[in-house]
Structures are given as C-alpha cells and as structure tokens.
Amino acid sequence: MTRQTPRAVAAAVLAQPSACAEAARLARLTDRSTTAVRDELRRCLRQMATGRRPRWTELFGRILRWCVAGRWQVHSTEPERQAVRRLAASGTVVFLPSHRSHADPLFLARVVRQCGVPRPTWFAGDNLRLPLLTGPARRAGVVFLRRTLSGDEVYRTALRLYLAYLFAQGSPLEWYQEGSRTRTGLPQPPRHGLLTHALEAVRLGVGRQVWFVPVSLTLTPVPDAARLADEEDGRRKAPESLRWFLHYVRQQRRAAGRVDVRFGTPLEASGYAWAPQGDVTRGARLLGRDVTRAVCRATVVTAEAVTAVVLTGRSPALTVPDVHRRAQPLLDALERCTTAAPPPPELRTQAGVRSALERLAAAGAVTFTDTDGQPLVRAVPRIATLHRNQGVHWFWPRAVAEIAALRASRVPAHGAWERGVRELRLLLDLVTCGTGLQCDPFLLATAVVELKRLTVGGGPDDDRLWTFDERLRGSGPLIAPDVLHGLITAQAVVFRQLRLHSGGRPVDRMTVLTAALSDTGWSGRLHPAAADVASPHLYSAILMDAQRRGLLDAGGAQPGLRRERAANLYSALDDLRTLTGLRNRAEGGEAQQ
Known part of the structure; x- marks a missing residue:
C-alpha cells in the first residue's frame, strides 16, 4: 500500500x-x-x-x-x-x-x-x-x-x-x-x-x-x-x-x-x-x-437469544426450570432449520440455562429476584428484546407454520395442505414487513417443512375436519405466541392508522408514525402490550417497507389494500390468542400428570 x-x-x-x-x-x-x-x-x-x-x-x-x-x-x-x-x-x-x-x-x-x-x-x-x-x-x-x-x-x-x-x-x-x-x-x-x-x-x-x-x-x-x-x-x-x-x-x-x-x-x-x-x-x-437475506441466513443463534425469546414472550417471571423447559421446543426448531451454526447445546441442561441467564443479567437484560427461596427471572423488556431479535428470524418458519396449520384445520382434510401453504406465504409476507426480507424463499421452504409436521392431508373426497390440538401432541409445544406476538402487534398498531387514510393523496409517513406512537396504549383487539410494541424505530421500519411496497401511494386501490392488510394482522392476532389457549391447556395437562 x-x-x-x-x-x-x-x-x-x-x-x-x-x-x-x-x-x-x-x-x-x-x-x-x-x-x-x-x-x-x-x-x-x-x-x-x-x-x-x-x-x-x-x-x-x-x-x-x-x-x-x-x-x-x-x-x-x-x-x-x-x-x-x-x-x-x-x-x-x-x-x-x-x-x-x-x-x-x-x-x-x-x-x-x-x-x-x-x-x-x-x-x-x-x-x-x-x-x-x-x-x-x-x-x-x-x-x-x-x-x-x-x-x-x-x-x-x-x-x-x-x-x-x-x-x-x-x-x-x-x-x-x-x-x-x-x-x-x-x-x-x-x-x-x-x-x-x-x-x-x-x-x-x-x-x-x-x-x-x-x-x-x-x-x-x-x-x-x-x-x-x-x-x-x-x-x-x-x-x-x-x-x-x-x-x-x-x-x-x-x-x-x-x-x-x-x-x-x-x-x-x-x-x-x-x-x-x-x-x-x-x-x-x-x-x-x-x-439482507444472506446476512440473516449467516446469522448464528446464541444462548442469550434463545432464553430472551422465552422471557420476552411469557409471563412476567419464570423460574430457571421453566425457562429450561420452554427453551427446548425452540432448540428443536433450530435443529430442523439447518442454521449456519448449530443451536447452543448448553441450553439442553438447566446449568447451561442458568449460565446464559446470568450473562443476560450482567448485560442488564434480566433481573433475578428471590421469592420463597425460589429465584425468579424477569426480563428488562427493551434490552432483552435487543438480544432476542438478533436471531429471532430463525424461529419464524415454525411459528408461522403453527398459525397456518391452525387455519388449515378449519377446512376439510382434502384441502388442508393447499390452504396451509397459501397461509404460509401470507404470514411470512406479514412478518417480514419492516425487515427488508420480503418473504425469503429460504424461510418459506423451511416453513413448508414445519407445516408437514403439523398438517394431515386427505383424499379428494375426504370431508372430515381434523383437530389441530390432537395433531399437535406429536409435534412439540407451540412457539408462535412467544416469537410473533410483539412483531404482529406492532404492525397492527401501524396499519390501524394506515387504514384510516383515503386514497386521494399519498400517506405521510411522519404523520402515521406520530399517530401510531400516541395510540400505542389502545387495547381494542390487540393483546396486552408486548416488550417491543411501542417502538419508534420498528414503526418507522414498517412504514418504510410499506412505502416501498406501494402501500402508501395515492390511488383508488391503496386504501383497500391497507384495510386488507390490517384485517390480516387482526386475524393473526386472534390466531395467536387461540394458540396461547391451546398451549396453556396442554401445559396445564402436563402439570396435572
């Protein structure tokens, strides 16, 4: 040189x-x-x-x-x-x-x-x-x-x-x-x-x-x-x-x-x-x-990211054994996902989970409290979310497959598979808004593999409905409520504001961003606020992505597209509520046994 x-x-x-x-x-x-x-x-x-x-x-x-x-x-x-x-x-x-x-x-x-x-x-x-x-x-x-x-x-x-x-x-x-x-x-x-x-x-x-x-x-x-x-x-x-x-x-x-x-x-x-x-x-x-897609495919998943997924999507406080038990389906999903690096093996043991939680505590992402001699772990929402989101996209295929399988269970068995695949595309397009991934084919292919584990197909004359929660017993616990809830809720906040705009003139991003932030506390059909719901930068990224997809343009068709997307988000939130109930009942049954 x-x-x-x-x-x-x-x-x-x-x-x-x-x-x-x-x-x-x-x-x-x-x-x-x-x-x-x-x-x-x-x-x-x-x-x-x-x-x-x-x-x-x-x-x-x-x-x-x-x-x-x-x-x-x-x-x-x-x-x-x-x-x-x-x-x-x-x-x-x-x-x-x-x-x-x-x-x-x-x-x-x-x-x-x-x-x-x-x-x-x-x-x-x-x-x-x-x-x-x-x-x-x-x-x-x-x-x-x-x-x-x-x-x-x-x-x-x-x-x-x-x-x-x-x-x-x-x-x-x-x-x-x-x-x-x-x-x-x-x-x-x-x-x-x-x-x-x-x-x-x-x-x-x-x-x-x-x-x-x-x-x-x-x-x-x-x-x-x-x-x-x-x-x-x-x-x-x-x-x-x-x-x-x-x-x-x-x-x-x-x-x-x-x-x-x-x-x-x-x-x-x-x-x-x-x-x-x-x-x-x-x-x-x-x-x-x-x-963006290549970066995400090369990203490794750390033990801190997996435990942060559990803590930011669950109850306010968990014990170390609870975190260990609820991390296992996430690790199983990673093993099926063929990531650039294998999932952290230390989380297969409670000692490894405790070590990961202590590192998160040193980073200010979680806190430990002692209640009746039992240490409880609580997430510090914003900081824990930063650690979680570094690798959360690897869990999206399994999570969207759970919602798609739930929707497929509402049609006769002979049409369940086709319905599930259509829903996968729709859901991944929703989830990736604000990230630049635009329904990554790699994530879609992985989600199809997960869907096969969750759906039951039938012949052309098979009009039976299959029961989702029965099929679930052989496929592992649900992770969609932990993985998707905050992101889908944040997008619903944004598109609730977008659907109010008529098609006479382009939508101003800053106006919508200000309205979404001031409206974050509304309840409506949304679940209770998640850790990353009120996020100015996430809202801004969602709006930028929506603008590039043409959803903020002036035109007669745009208001209908914005209302359709908002309806899809509300439907996904309803499905997440249903999956949460199924998971809670399944965990309650395991506890009784």
Whole structure:
C-alpha cells in the first residue's frame, strides 16, 4: 500500500476516461462550462477521498482496538476466511455487514486481517467527523460522506467516479446498507443510495469483478444496549462529538463479550448493475434485498437469544426450570432449520440455562429476584428484546407454520395442505414487513417443512375436519405466541392508522408514525402490550417497507389494500390468542400428570 493524498486521489479519479464523459454530461445538464464542472468535481473529491497512509492505517487501527474492542473475543470460521481470500484475489470485495455497534468495523477488520486481505476502506457518515479524529481517520482509510446526497448531482457524480476508481484499484471496501445501527435488533430495510451509486460505478467500467459480501455480526452482549433502549423509550439521541466519543470509549473499555462474524453468499455486482430494462435503481433494490437475506441466513443463534425469546414472550417471571423447559421446543426448531451454526447445546441442561441467564443479567437484560427461596427471572423488556431479535428470524418458519396449520384445520382434510401453504406465504409476507426480507424463499421452504409436521392431508373426497390440538401432541409445544406476538402487534398498531387514510393523496409517513406512537396504549383487539410494541424505530421500519411496497401511494386501490392488510394482522392476532389457549391447556395437562 503506497502513500496517498486526497489531492492525488482526486487527480487520479478525474484522469479516468469516464470522468471526461461525466463532466461533459453535467455541463450540459447544468448549462455550465466543462472546466467549472471539473473544478467542482475536484472539490467534492478532495472532500470525500481518503489520504490513506500505511503507518497511519496500522496505528489508527491499533489505537481504536485498544480503546473500544480490546476485550472482545472475535470468532469466525476458517472455510469462510479462505473463501474471502479467494474472492479478494479474483476481484474487488465490498463488505456489507449488519450494523449493531460503533465498533463493528474493528471487529470485521480483525477477521479480514486473518484472511490476509488489507483493511477495508470504510465509508462513514459526516456525523462522525469529530474534532482531532477526522484527520487521522482519513489517513487511515475512512471516507466521510454526506448523510443526504439528493439534490446535488455534482457530488453524486463525484461519488460514482470515486467508487469506480476504488473498484479499479482493487481496494476492499466496507459500508452498512442499513444506514445506522439497529435499535430493535431486527434487520432494517436497506437504504439503496450507496448501492445505486456502486452499481452505476460498475456500469462505468472498472476492469475487475466486483463482489458484494454480506456479513453477519452477532454480538453478545449487545454494546450500548441501555442507551439504545433509552432512545426507544423516547430519549433524544445524543449528537456525536468529541465529548460523546470519550464517554463511549470509557464505557467500552469496561465492556467485554463475544462477536460471531459470518460471511454470507457473495453476490456478483454485474448481474445487478445490468438489471432487466437497464434500471439501476431496480438492481439496487434487488441487491439490498438479497444482501439482507444472506446476512440473516449467516446469522448464528446464541444462548442469550434463545432464553430472551422465552422471557420476552411469557409471563412476567419464570423460574430457571421453566425457562429450561420452554427453551427446548425452540432448540428443536433450530435443529430442523439447518442454521449456519448449530443451536447452543448448553441450553439442553438447566446449568447451561442458568449460565446464559446470568450473562443476560450482567448485560442488564434480566433481573433475578428471590421469592420463597425460589429465584425468579424477569426480563428488562427493551434490552432483552435487543438480544432476542438478533436471531429471532430463525424461529419464524415454525411459528408461522403453527398459525397456518391452525387455519388449515378449519377446512376439510382434502384441502388442508393447499390452504396451509397459501397461509404460509401470507404470514411470512406479514412478518417480514419492516425487515427488508420480503418473504425469503429460504424461510418459506423451511416453513413448508414445519407445516408437514403439523398438517394431515386427505383424499379428494375426504370431508372430515381434523383437530389441530390432537395433531399437535406429536409435534412439540407451540412457539408462535412467544416469537410473533410483539412483531404482529406492532404492525397492527401501524396499519390501524394506515387504514384510516383515503386514497386521494399519498400517506405521510411522519404523520402515521406520530399517530401510531400516541395510540400505542389502545387495547381494542390487540393483546396486552408486548416488550417491543411501542417502538419508534420498528414503526418507522414498517412504514418504510410499506412505502416501498406501494402501500402508501395515492390511488383508488391503496386504501383497500391497507384495510386488507390490517384485517390480516387482526386475524393473526386472534390466531395467536387461540394458540396461547391451546398451549396453556396442554401445559396445564402436563402439570396435572
């Protein structure tokens, strides 16, 4: 790696053949001279380009690791590291990780270094331009970009040209398509701006293959969880500043934990850059969706996530044996799901469950109380939900299959299977709203396998109804009330507001978000409030996903679609109430025996 300066990088970018054509295009578009446009492009490039220096890169990385990530254990697998090494040798690699903490680039850099790949050039927002740190960061390979790029075509063009230059150089890159850290633990709908510019850069011609590599980061405990929970409860986010950074470093110097880094299936850029009809925006949407799916498929499930699922979906307080017993069907579902990593074996024993609960307690996610000599465990809702949602999507196939099987039991046996499969598609589309997954075929295929365990088919003339709770006895306890209740309830809150809007004009997202938050306490047909129901970031993600599906557009059909979706959500809540009753009766019968 040779020494670079922003001035030299800007000159090299403008020397590309594509830069002349882009400058001429901008000159015609803005009715200015080509010289004036090139001067403005040069200013934008000097502002964003990193002046990377090898010694600064190494020193800056060491200092940050010591300040923020020194006590964390980072785990990855050798086969995945070898695959990344081969990709980096064949083309340019762009890492697209899930975003859970400010230390994510340091965790990924540690694994990338083990792969024998240079530290990626990291794209960050202008909000992280901090006094005394911006200069060293730029020399270490950090690119600071404006948070909003719309409206400035010159800056957008400079970014495309710079990306094309970096792709041609073969330098590994890294950014976060979600745009910010998740406040709910769930994957957020991807933001397509930087993906669109990257695909447009590929279309300019870079002379190398470009690979997008999804990366899953699973952190236990979740860093800064208490602050994230406070923000979900309405506390204003503290702006980034030098004082904020020093406070963050003091916190993280005391923090320690485990990070599981897993690489998803690589995605080749040209297939998305030249999408059907040549629409780069469509290609970016498809790429963002596929990256989100690959990240979720690579995510491991921790013992803390499984126990948090039990505690956030059940009664206010449970004993350790209760948590152990109710975790077993979740582990069984994971074993059938063929996850990227096997389910945590320690939860098969009460001692292992107790150890996981103690780690959650150290993270502030649960509390222990002693009642009549029996320790009871209670979840701290927001923080426990953050830990749960890192891996909760792996339980969705079994959970939606339970609702689909319940609905299939209401038709004659010869039509039960077809009804169940149709319901699976509908339910997964409901559940994934707000995550960017859009009914992942992998989750659907896994849900079909679970449905086979729960349904009874018949011949074409078989008009008998089959009894769901009788069939359930051989398939294991129900998990849908624990896994789906909070998410379905949150979506019902949002779509209750959406169905009130007529089709004369587009729906304003902020208006609906404000109304949903103020209306969170209503009871109606909703169950009692779950831990993650009143969630501004979850509501916002649901609304963003709904907008991309066209549900917020103006048009005569949209109000009907919004009312239909709200009705489907209410029906799912009724089914969850029925499943809760069946489960309680089954557990009561076991207790009597």
